[in-house]
Amino acid sequence: MKExxxxxxxxxxxxxxxxxxxxxxxxxxxxxxxxxxxxxxxGTDVHILEVPPGHPATPGVVLSHEYTGKVLEIGKxxxxxxxxxxxxxxxxxxxxxxxxxxxxxxxxxxxxxxxGIFIDGGFAKYNVAPAKALHRISxxxxxxxxxxxxxxxxxxxxxxxxxxQPGESVVVLGAGPIGLLFTRLFKVxxxxxxxxxxxxxxxxxxxxxxxxxxxxxxxxxxLCGIVKDKTRIGADVVxxxxxxLFQDALKLTRRGGKILLFGQNEKAKxxxxxxxxxxxxxxxxxxxxxxxxxxPAIQIIESGLLxxxxxxxxxxxxxxxxxxxxxMKKGEAIKVVITP
Ligand SMILES: [Zn+2]
Ligand SMILES: [Zn+2]
Numbered sequence: 001m002k003e004x005x006x007x008x009x010x011x012x013x014x015x016x017x018x019x020x021x022x023x024x025x026x027x028x029x030x031x032x033x034x035x036x037x038x039x040x041x042x043g044t045d046v047h048i049l050e051v052p053p054g055h056p057a058t059p060g061v062v063l064s065h066e067y068t069g070k071v072l073e074i075g076k077x078x079x080x081x082x083x084x085x086x087x088x089x090x091x092x093x094x095x096x097x098x099x100x101x102x103x104x105x106x107x108x109x110x111x112x113x114x115x116g117i118f119i120d121g122g123f124a125k126y127n128v129a130p131a132k133a134l135h136r137i138s139x140x141x142x143x144x145x146x147x148x149x150x151x152x153x154x155x156x157x158x159x160x161x162x163x164x165q166p167g168e169s170v171v172v173l174g175a176g177p178i179g180l181l182f183t184r185l186f187k188v189x190x191x192x193x194x195x196x197x198x199x200x201x202x203x204x205x206x207x208x209x210x211x212x213x214x215x216x217x218x219x220x221x222x223l224c225g226i227v228k229d230k231t232r233i234g235a236d237v238v239x240x241x242x243x244x245l246f247q248d249a250l251k252l253t254r255r256g257g258k259i260l261l262f263g264q265n266e267k268a269k270x271x272x273x274x275x276x277x278x279x280x281x282x283x284x285x286x287x288x289x290x291x292x293x294x295x296p297a298i299q300i301i302e303s304g305l306l307x308x309x310x311x312x313x314x315x316x317x318x319x320x321x322x323x324x325x326x327x328m329k330k331g332e333a334i335k336v337v338i339t340p
Contacts, residue, residue: 006340007124008321012059014051018319021062024120024128029077032131034087038143039067039122041321041336042151043176046328048117058118064338065091065115067122068137068146078131086141087134088149089122090294091115107157107291123318125340135294138302144315144337145301148181148308153290153297155181158239158260159189160293161285166190168236171227171252173197175207177311177334178262179241184306187211191237193230197223197248200331209310218248227252244268255280262287311335 004020011017026033045063047054057063071085081087094101094109101109115121115129137146155178164170170191172179175198186194187210196212198204204215214230216223227235234254240246243263247270253259259282277284290297300306314336316324327333 005125006318007062007120008064008318008338010048010057010059010061010063014049014053016049016063016321016325018321021124024124024126026073026075026128028130029075030131031075031128032071032078032081032087032134033073034069034089034127034129035072036067036069036122036125036127036340037086038147039064039338039340040144040147041324041328041338042066043178043328044117046325049325055117061116061118062120062122062124062127063116064122065089065117066147066150067116067127068143068149069122069127071134072126075131081131081134081136086137086139086146088137088146088294088298089115089127089129090133090135090153090290091117091121091150092289093119093130093133105291107289123321123338123340125318135298137298141302143339144312144335145308147337148301148311148335149294149297150290151177152181152300152306153293154178154287155185155262156293156297156300157289157291158182158262158287159185160296161287162237162239162258162260164189164191164237167192169193169195169231170237170239171195171197171235171249172207172212173238173240173245173248174242174263175200175203175210175212176241176331179203179239180206180210180311180334181306182239182241182262183207183210183212184308185300186237188305193235195227195230195235202332203334206311206334223248224251244270246270247272250276250282253280253282256282258283258285260285260287312337315339 095111243265
């Protein structure tokens, strides 16, 4: 192995620089050295690079929390993996002993850190991760599909709360990568009406191919009227995959229906009439990252259930990562895969 490798390093204030960095090495017995096969650009990476930043990150770290690779070397204490195992990475490293980890809510861990955001991640040829963050995935699955494990594990955490039943009606607000994964999962769950609200014609086309039964441009069409028309009483389930559409979601849900808030936007301040929730017995649920949902996400990927290949729209070598960030910013991409 050479002594240095190319990596995309976050250097603060909107700067992502391609530079040579020292090869990572195993420092502790529970760590694994990975050869990264593919990584994808997440909306969070784009938020990290905004000025001012829309998401925190530690300057000096190699970005990318959605990546997959092969085990190259294992620490002395690692027994569950062997050399050449193909793995995906749960980037959120939790402590296992805080009050939330003890309550089986590791996604609320008080001492969490994240590979690719606060410590080095996957936009590089090699990466070191703790063995407990890894999950085996079949080498039959291509690397560019394996990178869906992270976003899909977050979406499955949401769909498990909703338990959509065959015949139910759903509304998905926003058809970015997350909204499209929700749409595809609702389709295979048997939802009969899947109304997707999205402004971008580019993304709308992907929503149509993902199983949407009605596409709505909320800027030009009356979303509320269309939902009422299709469902008579409002949708059984509404998902906000954008992060500031709670007010809209309340108008679209039937009495006794469920609202899932997935998208994150710290600036969103919904003005709501609280009594609607009381009077209509609405179930309002938040959902945040993954909670023991990597295994089902991997099963979904390995089974080919969702045809995820259709969502890979761009591929770039690491040297051209800035092109990938640009297409993501323009909203003219679904999944952008980077290969080191
Ligand atoms: Zn992400
Ligand atoms: Zn914890």
